[in-house]
Amino acid sequence: MATTTPRLRHTPRPARRPGTRSGPLTLRATRSTSRHKRRSATLTALTAIMLIYTLLPLAWLAINATKTQQGLFNSFGLWLDGDFALFGNIADTFTYNDGIFTRWLLNTLLYVVVGAGGATLLATLAGYGLAKFDFVGKRAVFATVIGAVAVPGTALAVPTFLMFSELGLTDTPWAIIIPSLISPFGLYLMWTFATDAVPKEILESARVDGAGEFRAFFSISMPMLAPGMVTVLLFNVVATWNNYFLPLIMLKDPDWYPLTLGLNSWNAQAATVGGDVVFNLVITGSLLTIVPLIAAFLLLQRYWQSGLAAGSVKG
Amino acid sequence: MVAAVPEAGARPAARPSAPERRSWTGWQFVGPFMAVFALVFLAPIGYSIYLSLFRTRLIGGTSFVGADNYTEAFGDAQFWSSFGRVAAFLAVQVPIMLFLALLLALAIDSGRLYGSSFFRIAVFLPYAVPAVVATLMWGFMYGTRFGLVGNLNDAFGITLPDPLSPDLVLASIGNIVTWQFVGYNMLILYSALRTVNPALYEAAEIDGAGQLRIIRAIKLPALRGALIIATIFSIIGSFQLFNEPSILKNLAPNAITSDFTPNLYAFSLSFAGQQFNYAATIAIVMGVITMIIAYAVQLRGMRKEL
Numbered sequence: 001m002a003t004t005t006p007r008l009r010h011t012p013r014p015a016r017r018p019g020t021r022s023g024p025l026t027l028r029a030t031r032s033t034s035r036h037k038r039r040s041a042t043l044t045a046l047t048a049i050m051l052i053y054t055l056l057p058l059a060w061l062a063i064n065a066t067k068t069q070q071g072l073f074n075s076f077g078l079w080l081d082g083d084f085a086l087f088g089n090i091a092d093t094f095t096y097n098d099g100i101f102t103r104w105l106l107n108t109l110l111y112v113v114v115g116a117g118g119a120t121l122l123a124t125l126a127g128y129g130l131a132k133f134d135f136v137g138k139r140a141v142f143a144t145v146i147g148a149v150a151v152p153g154t155a156l157a158v159p160t161f162l163m164f165s166e167l168g169l170t171d172t173p174w175a176i177i178i179p180s181l182i183s184p185f186g187l188y189l190m191w192t193f194a195t196d197a198v199p200k201e202i203l204e205s206a207r208v209d210g211a212g213e214f215r216a217f218f219s220i221s222m223p224m225l226a227p228g229m230v231t232v233l234l235f236n237v238v239a240t241w242n243n244y245f246l247p248l249i250m251l252k253d254p255d256w257y258p259l260t261l262g263l264n265s266w267n268a269q270a271a272t273v274g275g276d277v278v279f280n281l282v283i284t285g286s287l288l289t290i291v292p293l294i295a296a297f298l299l300l301q302r303y304w305q306s307g308l309a310a311g312s313v314k315g
Numbered sequence: 316m317v318a319a320v321p322e323a324g325a326r327p328a329a330r331p332s333a334p335e336r337r338s339w340t341g342w343q344f345v346g347p348f349m350a351v352f353a354l355v356f357l358a359p360i361g362y363s364i365y366l367s368l369f370r371t372r373l374i375g376g377t378s379f380v381g382a383d384n385y386t387e388a389f390g391d392a393q394f395w396s397s398f399g400r401v402a403a404f405l406a407v408q409v410p411i412m413l414f415l416a417l418l419l420a421l422a423i424d425s426g427r428l429y430g431s432s433f434f435r436i437a438v439f440l441p442y443a444v445p446a447v448v449a450t451l452m453w454g455f456m457y458g459t460r461f462g463l464v465g466n467l468n469d470a471f472g473i474t475l476p477d478p479l480s481p482d483l484v485l486a487s488i489g490n491i492v493t494w495q496f497v498g499y500n501m502l503i504l505y506s507a508l509r510t511v512n513p514a515l516y517e518a519a520e521i522d523g524a525g526q527l528r529i530i531r532a533i534k535l536p537a538l539r540g541a542l543i544i545a546t547i548f549s550i551i552g553s554f555q556l557f558n559e560p561s562i563l564k565n566l567a568p569n570a571i572t573s574d575f576t577p578n579l580y581a582f583s584l585s586f587a588g589q590q591f592n593y594a595a596t597i598a599i600v601m602g603v604i605t606m607i608i609a610y611a612v613q614l615r616g617m618r619k620e621l
Contacts, residue, residue: 038427039426039427039428039429040427040428041429043422043425043427043428044427044428044429044430046422047419047422047423047428047434050415050418050419050438050497051434051437051438053494054437054438054440054441054494054497054498055437055440057441057449057452057453057456057494058440058441058444058452060452060455060456060463061448061452064455064461072461073460073461076466076470077456077461077462077463077466078463078466122347122348122351123348125344125345125347125348126344126345126347126348126349128344129341129342129343129344129345130341130344130345132341133338133340133341133344134338134341135338135339135340135341135342135345136338136339136342137342138341138345141345141349144352144357145352148352148356148357148360151356151360151602151605151606155363155598155599155601155602156355156356156359156360156363156598157582157598158363158366158581158585158591158594158595158598159358159359159360159362159363159366159595160355160359161585162362162366162591163358163359163362178351178354178355179355181351181355182348182351182352182355182356187348213340213343213344214343217344238442238443241445242444242445242446242447244445244446244447244558244562245557245558248561249582249586259445260445260446260447260448261447263447263448263451264447264451264562264565267451267562267565267566268565270565271565271566271568279455279461282451283451283452283455286447286448286451286452289445289448290443290444290445290448293443293444294440294443294444296443297436297439297440297443298436301436305435
């Protein structure tokens with residue numbers, strides 16, 4: 001055995017990089033067919049402990065969304081109460097305070113569509129530009145972006161707030177949307193993805209045919225970049241949908257709150273003297289807030305998992 | 316992955332057959348990103364440094380004070396106690412989370428689990444849950460009124476330690492953060508494991524290597540880069556700790572003070588105390604410390620790789 005180890009270590013690691021044309025999805029297929037393993041019930045049971053840990057709080061949330069405010073206090077947390085109040089709770093969540101929850105939902109959608117959508121587009125263009133062109137100042141672009149990633153985002157919050165307040169942007173949707181447009185992680189992922197996914201021969205033949213760079217990008221490269229874009233979009237959507245710190249600083253007016261800030265304000269009500277205690281609505285609202293994202297991750301898992309895998313191949 | 320980062324800038328230069336002759340065309344693609352980047356990243360950093368050199372007093376207005384704010388920060392007991400808290404958090408929570416993520420990634424990659432793709436997606440799901448919802452959910456469960464802790468106390472007639480008490484609240488926050496990010500880190504590690512050539516495993520098995528031996532000789536070395544990345548992300552996340560304590564504050568007002576973490580401290584300095592200059596100074600000091608530690612981890616990781 002001692003002799004095998006050095007040989008293993010020095011075996012050059014053949015790139016399991018996806019073929020440029022077939023995309024990263026081939027990665028999984030080759031792997032699963034090449035390995036036949038007997039499955040282990042013990043290992044499965046051990047891993048299931050971790051599964052319980054991750055799913056138990058979500059189950060608690062779903063169960064308790066079916067209870068009235070009174071029922072929350074009178075029943076066991078992991079079992080249903082006598083009356084099933086889920087639909088009543090949902091109706092109350094949407095109508096409480098003149099339907100402010102609906103407003104928060106629409107705000108969140110606005111921030112997500114413009115912010116995360118814009119961030120994905122900017123990251124795709126820039127990642128493609130870095131992967132496929134050599135240009136003056138490219139190294140400086142890299143050094144700046146990589147250096148800035150290490151700067152804790154919250155360190156920028158106070159000066160960004162002061163800048164935006166002088167520009168008159170605080171308490172408007174722009175205060176949330178503009179900072180959401182930049183995703184250094186998205187840029188990195190699109191850069192590594194575009195390097196492999198778009199063969200330069202195709203671009204060169206497009207140039208020979210006289211297509212402009214943007215025409216070549218939108219008609220030829222963009223379809224090849226789609227799996228990477230879905231991944232980046234999904235992670236940007238999560239970041240924007242879940243954003244709390246930025247809106248907390250930028251927004252005073254509850255009419256512009258996203259769901260996260262709104263839910264927190266409902267919860268904070270209980271701590272204030274004379275505040276309306278609506279834990280059942282906080283719980284139901286929380287459930288309604290996470291359902292769309294969980295659904296998106298489940299439905300799109302083929303795309304984002306392959307996109308992530310392609311990103312890590314680079315390393 | 317990490318090794319690619321410092322090399323990144325050099326990459327195009329090392330490739331003489333550049334896809335396009337050196338020109339300004341690339342800027343048409345990179346330009347829009349960089350313009351917004353300058354507005355929301357570079358300008359605030361510059362402004363922050365500028366702010367930190369001034370001080371506003373009630374009498375006399377704003378004046379240039381040089382490094383005075385920094386001197387004050389270095390002697391600020393409140394700041395250093397909040398720093399100590401996140402450092403302790405970093406030292407305990409991050410290793411636990413990454414170790415769990417590593418075990419999960421190895422288990423799922425081993426091909427010996429029933430329903431491994433279900434495990435992979437289910438463990439990752441908490442990442443999609445906003446910090447606000449995760450914190451409220453766990454905060455309620457921790458509660459003695461209608462939480463699980465209260466339920467257990469009632470059911471068994473016992474008194475469990477209160478997770479929201481001042482002694483335990485940091486550990487309780489650690490649990491929330493672990494819950495949110497263990498799956499995300501698992502996925503980073505898992506993706507790295509997938510890049511190993513399966514022929515290596517076959518060769519090792521033919522040579523009679525057991526599973527543990529394969530993990531030690533093949534998988535762990537392959538994971539080094541991904542582990543460093545995950546560690547750096549976790550360090551940045553720990554030093555930035557804000558959302559969870561800030562939200563939990565409503566449920567545990569006595570346990571979480573306004574200077575619980577450096578970020579919470581900077582936040583209350585600016586928005587409760589209007590001390591924007593000093594808050595910017597605290598943010599810069601934290602930013603520099605974070606960068607130094609992240610850089611040290613990266614250097615150490617790379618040295619071992621040689």
